[in-house]
Amino acid sequence: MMLSRIANSLFWMGRYLERIEHMARFSKVQYYSSLDAPMSLNKKRVLESMLEMNGLPKNFCKHTDEEVLFHISIARTNSYSILSCLNAARENARGARDTISSELWEAINTYYNKLNDYNTKPFDTDEFIDIVELILANSAIIKGLIDNTLFHREERALICEGIHIERAIQISRILIAKLDDIAHIEKSNLESAIETFHWGTLLKSAESFDMCHRFYRKVPNKLNSLEFLLFNFEFPKSLAFNLAQAERHLLTIAKTKNDVNSSPLYFLGKLIAKIRYTKLEEVSDDMTTFANNNLSDIYRIAAGLESKYLSY
Amino acid sequence: MSTSLFGNYEIDPKIFDEAFSPHKKQRIQYEKLFEELKNYSFTDINDLNEYARRSFINQGITFNVYSDQDTGIERIFPFDIFPRIIPQQEWQQIEKGVLQRNMAINLFLKDIYNEKKILKDKVFPTDLLFSCEFYNKHMLNFIPNGEIYTHVCGTDLIKHSDGEYYVLEDNARCPSGVSYVMSNRDTMKKIFSHVFSRHQVQSVHEYPDQLLATMQSVAPVGVDDPVCVLLTPGVYNSAYYEHAFLALNMGIQLVEGRDLFVDKNFVYMKTIYGPKRVDVIYRRVDDDFIDPLVFRPDSRLGVAGLMSAYRDGNVTLMNAPGTGAADDKAVYTYLPDIIKYYLGEEPIIKNVQTFRCEKDDELKYVLENIEKLVIKPVDQSGGYGILIGSNSTKLERENMKASIKNDRRKYIAQPIMSLSVHPTYIDETSKYEQRHIDLRAFTLMGNDRQYVLKGGLTRVALSRGNLMVNSSQGGGSKDTWVLG
Incomplete structure (x- = not known):
């Protein structure tokens, strides 16, 4: 109950x-x-x-x-x-x-x-x-x-839904903030120590530095940092992982209404599919727009979830 | 006394000390405890107090003081680790006495809302009843499920200098404090585990089970597995901790008014699975606020249509609305007559002698002897509006006299009772001192079942000489041990 x-x-x-x-x-x-x-x-x-x-x-x-x-x-x-x-x-x-x-x-x-x-x-x-x-x-x-x-039922699913939605949001926001920092670096300094520094702090801010390093076996750079934080379904701080978890918990919540085809689930599934089938090369030119679009999708899903299941 | 903790404990021989005789001899029920405390220094007591304080704060057993909200300060209800001990025999009298009282109160309520025999027999004055602020006309000609009105009642008792218990007041509406009884006990068991093992202390932890069984016993007719809920005004209510504690320990939903609605005279709660019917509501929201259609229309704490569903027998409210008519302080003065009328018995626990200002001869006595009396408004709780004659200024007494003459029905007067005292650790002086205490006993009444919590809440007035133990007046509490 x-x-x-x-x-x-x-x-x-x-x-x-x-x-x-x-x-x-x-x-x-x-x-x-x-x-x-x-x-x-x-x-x-x-x-x-x-x-x-x-x-x-x-x-x-x-x-x-x-x-x-x-x-x-x-x-x-x-x-x-x-x-x-x-x-x-x-x-x-x-x-x-x-x-x-x-x-x-x-x-x-x-x-x-x-x-x-x-x-x-x-x-x-x-x-x-x-x-x-x-x-x-x-x-x-x-x-x-x-x-x-x-209980690993609705009560935990609801808390975890909050955690994973929020983490997907915060990872996206950190990414956007860092992209902005990097955009402010003078051209001459690009691909220099200072850019490496920014990718490093991005990963550390997301508690991902060690595992990223271990995964690619080289110093973090633009491509591997972004790929890791966006598309890795096995690492708990990545956008992909958190969206997948959010979907899993949302299914538990949706079952309470016998409604597994609801719009929040549909939009979440669609976003996950986009993350799964997008290659970094397709979006690396305008990363900020990609990250911002994801963020607004997540906000919309969270709002839909609230009005569908949590309003009183 | 040889122990260092009580070497400098001062005794006022005119007052009854629960732990010591007037000649500073330990009372028998406290001997084992004093023996144990010989091993403690004041530093230990200070450490244990600090541990207890932390434990209450971390459990969230706090209340907000509203003027402090900006700075986020939360207060705990002060707790004294020296327990009050009540011998078995003494307790049995209390238990019988409060049960007798509550049975009579319940019969009284059923009568005054239905046949009104007690008025017809002229045992109780009609005009007094109809002038009760809490007499509730929406309860007329209606008997609740199980014929119970006061499912939960708190009886406040004091021990006078003659060593006898007296009832100070009955709390028949939404008495609070029972969660402190259980939290105090938990904290004491952590602090004094070895002391507990040497005493046969009666458990208090079955209270939530008893409360739930009481709720289930008064479910609407035909409901086998009733859905019970606890209705709270919300997290900002000063007793919210207690509401959450009881709901958690009964395993029932803690709901607010906005979680409930009435449809076709049945009550439902809004769950994530859809509406779910509710059968019994232990409501901790005052009468005035439970249904905006019947009572205060501006209430956001209640449920529209609740009274109608209630009167149809589709939901049980506990306590019943209108029980305040029985804890009016002027009605209190008739309790001995009420007990005799309905039960044919003498009261087991005495009432404090009370003067009703609406009677001419009694008013005269009150006005002439005001400095020897306590004057109480009949309709307030929490120690508000009280004048203690001996502790007041001439101006305060004159003002009170004027108020009494202005509204005689509103005031009663009692002799200044000498509440018993108990050794209590005082932070400012870092020693044990005598402080006044009282006892709130909790009684549950269901359909063919009654229960009195073995222990109750001992409240202690923390400032010297103060007779007011209410938490709103700076009181604290003690664990209360009933020996087995």
């Missing part, structure tokens, strides 16, 4: 939990890579890129590193901060308190309290790395509890 309202809460809990992880990892990788980046990498641009990924206006950058990191991570006044997203995840979990396990609820609540505790101490850039580590460790714990303390 599951209320539609609870289904909605579980889906959004998954989305917020996943979003937090990407915000934290992206900001960390960007910021720390910039500290010893090749000379022409502009610090201002790094901060701008972090702010944009986290939904803040670019002009925030007249402030110091500390201020930017603070506002991204634990500012209560910023409704897009990691802390605010975690609070949203927690409020959704609280609303679904009778559906999820006590272990999962307590882990999410403790996670929030620990992060919130950083608001009581002075903040500097060293604090930021602690915060990111706290987030990544707790994300892993919570995903373990989702897999191991819930």
Whole structure:
């Protein structure tokens, strides 16, 4: 038995939990890579890129590193901060308190309290790395509890649907942000150390550097980085993998209405087919358009899914 | 006393101390516990308190203080780790007493909404009944499934300086606090596992099962496997933790008004599989808000058409609407008469002597002796609107006198009862001090079944000399051990 309202809460809990992880990892990788980046990498641009990924206006950058990191991570006044997203995840979990396990609820609540505790101490850039580590460790714990303390039925399918949809979105957004960074490199520097640096940070932001390196057995470049993050159905951070998982969980959800030919499933299947049968050479000239089109498709699928199954 | 924790414990011999005699001798039921506590220092107690505090915060047993919301501060209901211990015999009297009371209340409610015999026999004044704020005309000429009105009742008891229990008030609407009983116990078992093993403490954990069985027993006629739900006002309600806790532990759905709808006088919930019929609703939403078609039209917490489905017998609400007529503080004064009238028995637990300001001679006494009395509005809970004569200024007393004369039906007065005290660890002074306590006993009544939770919630007033134990007045709680 599951209320539609609870289904909605579980889906959004998954989305917020996943979003937090990407915000934290992206900001960390960007910021720390910039500290010893090749000379022409502009610090201002790094901060701008972090702010944009986290939904803040670019002009925030007249402030110091500390201020930017603070506002991204634990500012209560910023409704897009990691802390605010975690609070949203927690409020959704609280609303679904009778559906999820006590272990999962307590882990999410403790996670929030620990992060919130950083608001009581002075903040500097060293604090930021602690915060990111706290987030990544707790994300892993919570995903373990989702897999191991819930029924593998609708309840977990809804959370996982949220997680995979959100991950597909965030991977696409990170990719678009990096393509933008690379587009700003002066022509003379293309295919130089600085471009390699950007592809490396792209993969690290998606926690994919090691596996990509291992898969192709060479230093990441434009072609292998993009192919890996977009089209590899076996790697859990790739767009292809997450869409396939989203389809699997959506089927579980759709069965509750005996409706496996619904429009969200149709559009998701169509997008997966496009990813499966597109070759990188066909799209590498205008990667940004390709990535943007995928992103709008995913947004449309998520909205359709919500109105079809989760409205109340 | 040799133990360091209680070496400097000060005793006021005029008040009943639950753990010590006036000569500072340990009471027998506490001896084993004191023996165990000899091994503890104040540092240990501090550490255990901190552990308990963390554990409550991480479980989310918190309430928001609304003015604090901007800073995101959540408070816990303060918890004192020194348990209150009630010997078996003493408890049996309490259990019999609250059951007797609730049986009588239930018969009273059935009567006042149907035959009104008690009015015709002039045992209870008609005008008093019809002036009750919570007397609900939508309940007239209707008997709920199973003939039960107060499925869940919380009876507040105090122990006076004479060592006797008195009923302070009945909470017959939506009494809360039972989740604290269970959470307090869980925390205590983690902290004091070895102490537990030396005592035969009665379990409190069957409460959710008993509550569910109570719900099932009052299902609409002909429903074999009833769908039961708990209706909450939502996550922003201060008792939301309790609602979620009970739903989770009963394995039933926690619903909000917006999850339910009424179609052809049946109630349904909106699930991802489509509408699903609901048979029994344990509602933690006040009468006024449960159905905008019948009660407050601006309510967004209720379900339109619910009362009509209820009166058709298609769904059971617990507690029944209109039970507030029985916990009105002026009605309380008649409880001994009500018990005698319906059950032909003497009350097992006494009422506190109460003066009704609407009676001329009693009003005169109240006005002349106001500094020796507690004045309470009849229709409020949570300790709001109360004047304690001895702790008030002349101006406050004069204002109160004017309010009483202005609306005599609204006020009752009681002698200032000396609530018993209990050793309680006080952070500011880092030592154990006497603090006033009360006890809320929880009773469940179903179709041919009754149950009293063995333990109940001991509330403690944390500031010195304070008699108000309500959480809204800065009270805390203690685990309550009924010995087997």
